[in-house]
Amino acid sequence: MTIHQLSIFIENKAGTLQKVLDLLSEAGIQLIASTIADTVEYGIYRIICSEPTRAYTCLKEAGISVSLSDVFAITLDNQPGRAAEAVRVLSSEGIGITYMYSFLLGDKGILVFRTDNAERTRECIILNRLSFVAEKDLSTLI
Amino acid sequence: MYLHPEFETLSRSEIKDLQLKRLKDTVRHCMNSPFYRQRFADNNLTPEDICSLEDLQKIPFTTKQDLRDTYPFGMAAVPLEKCTRLHSSSGTTGNPTVILHTEKDLQEWAKAVARCLYMVGLRPNDVFQNTSGYGMFTGGLGFQYGAEHLGMLTVPAAAGNTKRQLKFITDFGTTAIHAIPSYAARLHEVMESMGIDPARDTKLKTLVIGAEPHSEAQRKRIEEMLGVKAYNSFGMSEMCGPGVAFECTEQNGLHIWEDYYIVEIINPDTLEPVPDGEVGELVLTTLNREAMPLLRYRTRDLTRILPGECPCGRKHVRLDRMKGRSDDMIILKGVNIFPIQIETVLLQFPELATDYLITLETVDSNDEMTIEVELNQLFTDDYARLQSLTRDITRVIKDEILVTPRVKLLPKGSLPQSEGKAVRVRDLRKPY
Structure with missing residues (x-):
């Protein structure tokens, strides 16, 4: 029910993001979505990509501080109010969202997020029949 | 007289x-x-x-x-x-x-x-x-x-x-x-x-x-x-x-x-x-x-x-x-500090690698210590946990040396690699 996400710890310094992107490019990895917040000293660059496991190994071997984690990704119709409905499913259950980002893919909207309670999130997604992206679906997204 | x-x-x-x-x-x-x-x-x-x-x-x-x-x-x-x-x-x-x-x-x-x-x-x-x-x-x-x-x-x-x-x-x-x-x-x-x-x-x-x-x-x-x-x-x-x-x-x-x-x-x-x-x-x-x-x-x-x-x-x-x-004793704000005291504290954190750099500098006529330390691996992808790690390190070092440092986390490998004896302390303090 979850997908792999790469999280890369990068120093807030010119050129550090470039290095990560160059490594992924050389390895032929394709980005699907990515996000980075602006903080004073460092950032966590989060990436959904093709072949996350291979991307992880490739970055790690290059000495990049990287981790591979599981995040939820649900697909929504590209209509106003869909994201609000999806989030309400979680918030009404008292589940907190740690972070979230979204992107459009074709005619679908995709919400990527992590919560403070993975087990209950899974239950919620199943009980409310939310449509989710699984790891094996990633390659078909591209 | x-x-x-x-x-x-x-x-x-x-x-x-x-x-x-x-x-x-x-x-x-x-x-x-x-x-x-x-x-x-x-x-x-x-x-x-x-x-x-x-x-x-x-x-x-x-x-x-x-x-x-x-x-x-x-x-x-x-x-x-x-x-x-x-x-x-x-x-x-x-x-x-x-x-x-x-x-x-x-x-x-x-x-x-x-x-x-x-x-x-x-x-x-x-x-x-x-x-x-x-x-x-x-x-x-x-x-x-x-x-x-x-x-x-x-x-x-x-x-x-x-x-x-x-x-x-x-x-x-x-x-x-x-x-x-x-x-x-x-x-x-x-x-x-x-x-x-x-x-x-x-x-x-x-x-x-x-x-x-x-x-x-x-x-x-x-x-x-x-x-x-x-x-x-x-x-x-x-x-x-x-x-x-x-x-x-x-x-x-x-x-x-x-x-x-x-x-x-x-x-x-x-x-x-x-x-x-x-x-x-x-x-x-x-x-x-x-x-x-x-x-x-x-x-x-x-x-x-x-x-x-x-x-x-x-x-x-x-x-x-x-x-x-x-x-290698450092004197900061009149307090005597040995880098080994800081090193010993850093070693207690499995999240951290062994390289570190202590920088002493004058900020607004105040002498301050910054400790840059490398993360061993990215153990979390959560900002809050990185911040709480920074706070924990700061607190334990303060308890040890009685001066509050600014702790800065760095990705592994970003501190300059020294040839021979590692440079652990940089003193950039200026006359005020």
């Missing part, structure tokens, strides 16, 4: 005679210390072997490590029930060091500090405000007792709370302050922001500065800013604290009280004496300590004896400004 003319006006030969007499007494007294008894036995020495000042060379050096190894009371030369005060170094890395004092030691210490303060013109009608931290830091109680012994109204303002310090200065008519140089600059900064003119609104005339390296230019700056004369003070907890050496009104070198100490300057590598006037490590032998006499103690401070006589008439030799350390 002398508080103790009987000691301050001694000629060179009288000083030597007094030193020899006191050295013999000290060496005999040292045989009451388990550490020195063993040390002498190991070297086939007896107190009778010390017949001249030159014989001092036969005695092995005492080091900080010896103090750590005998922690807590192995150096004591009197029974513990005769001791009335204990000072200890900060930190929990390895063993800290303990310095014991008897009632007489405390009196002698107070007298030495009083002699210094009197030498720069302070008298019982002065008001002395001490901005040192109190507690284990000897700059607090050391100046307190010394200033009281001289008979001044003494204000134990202690460290920090600058606005309150300024209120004391103006309300109590403070004429003399003891402060580390960077704090003196801070006082001035806050005075300016509050519209206080030191010349118009205060009675300040004397500043005692020490415990922090500073240049002649920095001293001049402070003197101009506050409209005072600033005198250098030198001391260390192993030698009681402040009162070891002090500038006279000539402001050219610090007279070290040779009725209290025998001074040697050695090459820290060969351990041989350096020629007169050359820089080396200061080695001190105490001459009137009861609880914890120290023979040939390696201070690790680098300095030299200024050649020639001081126009003030005192024949006690003058030490030049401290030139640095022969070990």
Whole structure:
């Protein structure tokens, strides 16, 4: 029910993001979505990509501080109010969202997020029949 | 102009005679210390072997490590029930060091500090405000007792709370302050922001500065800013604290009280004496300590004896400004810090790699420490956990070194790789 996400710890310094992107490019990895917040000293660059496991190994071997984690990704119709409905499913259950980002893919909207309670999130997604992206679906997204 | 003319006006030969007499007494007294008894036995020495000042060379050096190894009371030369005060170094890395004092030691210490303060013109009608931290830091109680012994109204303002310090200065008519140089600059900064003119609104005339390296230019700056004369003070907890050496009104070198100490300057590598006037490590032998006499103690401070006589008439030799350390000790805000203390704390965090870099810099005339440390691996992808790790590291280091550092997490491999000995400390502090 979850997908792999790469999280890369990068120093807030010119050129550090470039290095990560160059490594992924050389390895032929394709980005699907990515996000980075602006903080004073460092950032966590989060990436959904093709072949996350291979991307992880490739970055790690290059000495990049990287981790591979599981995040939820649900697909929504590209209509106003869909994201609000999806989030309400979680918030009404008292589940907190740690972070979230979204992107459009074709005619679908995709919400990527992590919560403070993975087990209950899974239950919620199943009980409310939310449509989710699984790891094996990633390659078909591209 | 002398508080103790009987000691301050001694000629060179009288000083030597007094030193020899006191050295013999000290060496005999040292045989009451388990550490020195063993040390002498190991070297086939007896107190009778010390017949001249030159014989001092036969005695092995005492080091900080010896103090750590005998922690807590192995150096004591009197029974513990005769001791009335204990000072200890900060930190929990390895063993800290303990310095014991008897009632007489405390009196002698107070007298030495009083002699210094009197030498720069302070008298019982002065008001002395001490901005040192109190507690284990000897700059607090050391100046307190010394200033009281001289008979001044003494204000134990202690460290920090600058606005309150300024209120004391103006309300109590403070004429003399003891402060580390960077704090003196801070006082001035806050005075300016509050519209206080030191010349118009205060009675300040004397500043005692020490415990922090500073240049002649920095001293001049402070003197101009506050409209005072600033005198250098030198001391260390192993030698009681402040009162070891002090500038006279000539402001050219610090007279070290040779009725209290025998001074040697050695090459820290060969351990041989350096020629007169050359820089080396200061080695001190105490001459009137009861609880914890120290023979040939390696201070690790680098300095030299200024050649020639001081126009003030005192024949006690003058030490030049401290030139640095022969070990890696950092002095920040008057606090002594060894990088190993920080390293030991960092090693407790499995999230961290072993490389780190300590940077000392001046930010808004405040000296600050930044510790950059590499993450071992990215154990989380959550900002909140990285922030809480940073907070935890900061707190544990603060507990260890008593100074709050700024901790900065870095990706692994981002600290410059050094060839050979790793550079762990960068000192970018500027004169203010």
